[in-house]
Structure formats: C-alpha cells, structure tokens
Amino acid sequence: MRSIHYLLFLTTLSPAYGAALLSRGARDATPTLSSAAEPTPTVPYASTTPNAVLWGPASSNSVPKPFRGKTGASVLGPDNTPIDLQNPDLFAPPSTDNGDVANSKWPFSMSHMRLQTGGWARQQNTEMFPVATSMAAVDMRLEAGAIRELHWHSTAEWAYVLKGTTQVTSVDQDGRNFIATVRPGDLWYFPPGIPHSLQATNESVEGSEFLLVFPDGAFSDDGTFLLTDWLAHVPAEVIRKNFGITNPDAFSRIPSKQLYIFPAAPPADDAEDVSDPQGTVPQPFFFPFSQMAPTKLEGGSVKIADSTVFDVATKIAVAEVEVEVGGMRWWHPTQDEWTFVLEGEARITIFAANSNARTFNFQAGDIGFIPASYGHYVENTGNGTLKYLEVFNSDRFQDISLNQWLALTPPALVKAHLGLDDETISLLKKVKPTVVGPPSSFK
Known part of the structure; x- marks a missing residue:
C-alpha cells in the first residue's frame, strides 16, 4: 500500500x-x-x-470517587456521576x-441537533470546541431518498461514510460533471466552490449517515451557500433572464426559504448516465477507502x-x-x-x-x-x-x-x-x- x-x-x-x-x-x-x-x-x-484507568462507562463502581493513591477526597456536593464514569482520568487524574x-x-452528543423533515445534522466547531482551530465537522443523517440540497462552500468538504449509501453529484468550473454512489467506509472530497449535492439511496431502508470534515475550525454549516436560499433572494425576472425563459410561471415554485435537508424519491438507477459534452471531472471526487x-x-x-x-x-x-x-x-x-x-x-x-x-x-x-x-x-x-x-x-x-x-x-x-x-x-x-x-x- x-x-x-x-x-x-x-x-x-x-x-x-x-x-x-x-x-x-x-x-x-x-x-x-x-x-x-x-x-x-x-x-x-x-x-x-x-x-491505570480506575473505571469505565460500564463500571460496577456506580459512585466513583476522585481518589488516586493517597490523594483526593470524596465529593460532598451534587455531581453528574454518568459523566464521571465516562471521564475517569479527568475525575481521578x-x-x-x-x-x-x-x-x-x-462528544457529538453535546452538539445541537438541527432536525429536518428527512434527516438531521449536528456540528462541531470552535464555538463549542475552541482548541480545534484548524478543522470543524458535521455529522449528517439522511433518510432513504432524502437530499442535502445543491450547495457549495468557501472551504473544502471531506467526508467519511458511517452507514448506508449516498449518491453525490457535482459540476466543476469547466462544466465537467461527476456522479458516484459512496458506501460505508468510503470517502468523498469537494474542493472549495465546487457545487454538489448529497442524496441517500434506497440500498438501505434506513438511509445514510456520514461525517463531514472542513479544514477551518470556525466553519459553520449554517453558512453554507444553498441553491434554494440563493434563488429565493433573486428577483424572479432576473432568474428568467438568466435562463432565457419568458414564461412567467416557469420559476413560480421556487421555495421561499432554504430546504437544507428534505425528503424525495430515491435517485433513479440511470442517474449516473447523465451525459456531459465537456466530459467528467479528471480527478474523481470519490475514493473507495472501504476497499x-x-x-x-x-x-x-x-x-x-x-x-x-x-x-x-x-x-x-x-x-x-x-x-x-x-x-x-x-x-x-x-x-x-x-x-x-x-x-x-x-x-x-x-x-x-x-x-x-x-x-x-x-x-x-x-x-x-x-x-x-x-x-x-x-x-x-x-x-x-x-x-x-x-x-x-x-x-x-x-x-x-x-x-x-x-x-x-x-x-x-x-x-x-x-x-x-x-x-x-x-x-x-x-x-x-x-x-x-x-x-x-x-x-
């Protein structure tokens, strides 16, 4: 290797x-x-x-005490014992x-959950974890068919698939497209500014979950550039002019606010057959790490x-x-x-x-x-x-x-x-x- x-x-x-x-x-x-x-x-x-570690999360020592050798003393006031059990080397260093x-x-379990119809997301950045100045992360869950809408970031996005399968799509600055299905243990990576989408396939009835890492500790997923959010804040006549469409009703169903994560039908089997006259990206945005x-x-x-x-x-x-x-x-x-x-x-x-x-x-x-x-x-x-x-x-x-x-x-x-x-x-x-x-x- x-x-x-x-x-x-x-x-x-x-x-x-x-x-x-x-x-x-x-x-x-x-x-x-x-x-x-x-x-x-x-x-x-x-x-x-x-x-040595004095106990663990599943320890029979239901009331741990902060003693190490001859040092320490019992806790007399209120205490959060489950946290003590998970952190023995902080409680008795x-x-x-x-x-x-x-x-x-x-712990990701201390991060706020953003609940959506079709899934959820929770993040970690310097706001809650100040020491992590160079990287931030998002744990994201999509039900089968659910979409993390078309979006882009000002920083790169790296991902590790935890469970299920996810179809990723993108188009680069030269108009070359990319479509791939990413499975547990596999990776994807999108450079800064590359627009992309994520959708859970129907290979698993539970959908998918993946870990996203961004090379900027201050990154916030709430600052992502979203397609629906963008177009909802552009005058309708400007949108029609951009696409060369004269029908006033053509873009009348653009959501009034961002979708972020939303339910949809699972991707079709022929989705990867989208033809591109410019060809596909020369460096795949996907790596079969699981293999x-x-x-x-x-x-x-x-x-x-x-x-x-x-x-x-x-x-x-x-x-x-x-x-x-x-x-x-x-x-x-x-x-x-x-x-x-x-x-x-x-x-x-x-x-x-x-x-x-x-x-x-x-x-x-x-x-x-x-x-x-x-x-x-x-x-x-x-x-x-x-x-x-x-x-x-x-x-x-x-x-x-x-x-x-x-x-x-x-x-x-x-x-x-x-x-x-x-x-x-x-x-x-x-x-x-x-x-x-x-x-x-x-x-």
Whole structure:
C-alpha cells in the first residue's frame, strides 16, 4: 500500500505485562546501567507508580470517587456521576498529569441537533470546541431518498461514510460533471466552490449517515451557500433572464426559504448516465477507502488515504486505525490531528510542553483534537477493538515515531537523557516500528 515510512506505531500490552506492572506497587525504580557507571541524577527519577484507568462507562463502581493513591477526597456536593464514569482520568487524574492543557474532547452528543423533515445534522466547531482551530465537522443523517440540497462552500468538504449509501453529484468550473454512489467506509472530497449535492439511496431502508470534515475550525454549516436560499433572494425576472425563459410561471415554485435537508424519491438507477459534452471531472471526487486492504500489525491495523492515492484531496489526509485490546499508538504529528472514535474506548494523554500534560477518555462518537507537535499516545482501554480516524489538515499523512527517534540518536545521548542500558537501546527500531512488544521478563 505504501512504504514502511507511513506504518503505524502500536504497542501491545499483554495482560501478564499489565499484572507485572501493578505488582511493582508504588515504589520508584532506579535504572540499572549495564555498560556504564551509574550517573548522578540532576533531578529525581520519574515515578513508576501505575496510573491505570480506575473505571469505565460500564463500571460496577456506580459512585466513583476522585481518589488516586493517597490523594483526593470524596465529593460532598451534587455531581453528574454518568459523566464521571465516562471521564475517569479527568475525575481521578493520573499522577503524571500536570499544569494546564486546553480541553481536547468534544462528544457529538453535546452538539445541537438541527432536525429536518428527512434527516438531521449536528456540528462541531470552535464555538463549542475552541482548541480545534484548524478543522470543524458535521455529522449528517439522511433518510432513504432524502437530499442535502445543491450547495457549495468557501472551504473544502471531506467526508467519511458511517452507514448506508449516498449518491453525490457535482459540476466543476469547466462544466465537467461527476456522479458516484459512496458506501460505508468510503470517502468523498469537494474542493472549495465546487457545487454538489448529497442524496441517500434506497440500498438501505434506513438511509445514510456520514461525517463531514472542513479544514477551518470556525466553519459553520449554517453558512453554507444553498441553491434554494440563493434563488429565493433573486428577483424572479432576473432568474428568467438568466435562463432565457419568458414564461412567467416557469420559476413560480421556487421555495421561499432554504430546504437544507428534505425528503424525495430515491435517485433513479440511470442517474449516473447523465451525459456531459465537456466530459467528467479528471480527478474523481470519490475514493473507495472501504476497499483498501489495511496494513495488518500485531497490535492492530491501519489504512491511509491522502493525496498520494486520492489525488483531489489536497487539504485533508486520514488514517483509519484499529487497535486491539491492550494495544496503543504512541507518536507525535507534524500537523493538527482531529480524531473521531468509531467504536471502542480509548484514553489519550497530551503533552503540551513545559510540564503540561492532561489525560482524556473517549468513547464512540467522541471527537479529540491534538495540536501540531503535541506528544501523545492513544491507548485501547476497552474490552474490544478500538477503531478511530486520525484526520489532518494536510495533503500528506506524516508522523514521527518516538522509538525511531531514539534509535537514530547517538546511544550516549539517549543514555544521558533516560538512563537506558545497552540491552534496551539495542531493542529500539531504526526503521519506523510496526509493533513494540512488552519486555520479555513480563511475558
């Protein structure tokens, strides 16, 4: 699919390894150096006290308490316990959290629903999620046959189909048309200013649902340019003049206000046969991401779609990541990362420099945002596979591996920083690793 430069860095933590970590108790460990005299530390060593997630959304601990080790105290006043259960690492933070990091989690369930005859839409932008300055999103649902009316945006539109099938249509600036049916797990992308429409087909009686991402954190779907809204605000004689129509009743049924989403008959089977004397668009606005074979890893899998395979998508790149139980992904990106959890549970600790770090918990339907260069990991904390999207405001997918960085740095420098011994350094991967297993002594 692509070179190993783009492969995922996953760490699989076995149950035995986790148990061994817990058996260490709360003591601080001093590194053992096998090939050099033990250095005199300039600061105390970091704690090795376990900081596991204390409970989960389905925990039997119906009344969680904000205790971590010997720190904390019970809540005496009113409290929203279901939210505490969903966010254990905010309610009882790991001892490694420190300082201040902007809120990096937004649940779509907290977004306002715009209900329409034929479907609904809800959005996330900087108005409710201020940290996400470079990307915004809309979750949209269409009943079978329902139409998201002909429209265009001043920014690009990227989409990932969650459920059902959707027919997309458009015409570019040279009069070339495009019609395609997009299925679950597939993508579409329309550059700024390209008019297009979206309609749920009748392949599923439930219609379709899709995730739209826009490379502008302040984007609002309420500011979309809609065909009906436009023509309702143009004098009728001007409309007739534009189309060369003299019949005064020809355009008498234009809606008085925007339709946005509205019910209709499902698209006809011959819709894709619309002929165009100018031809079709040279770069398809659709990519069959669902048909791409994932790169299988010991701890999960990854699929990547950016402009190297989806030519027209010059503003958005994506990785669809699956992490098995106990696995994790550890890295930092060179662009802002907008994350959407498709299934499972996860926690992410974000390091924002100058000793600032904070841990967040995620469930399906939650959005995360990690600013460019912020170090972080994504850990599967659930009992099933974690599946999520990493979306970037970029034409290329890029990452930097912590493992590879240390492996390609002179060993003496790594030892001076972290006190690692020769055996540990020898296990670091000079080629971007796909899997780093737990130490053999904990297997």
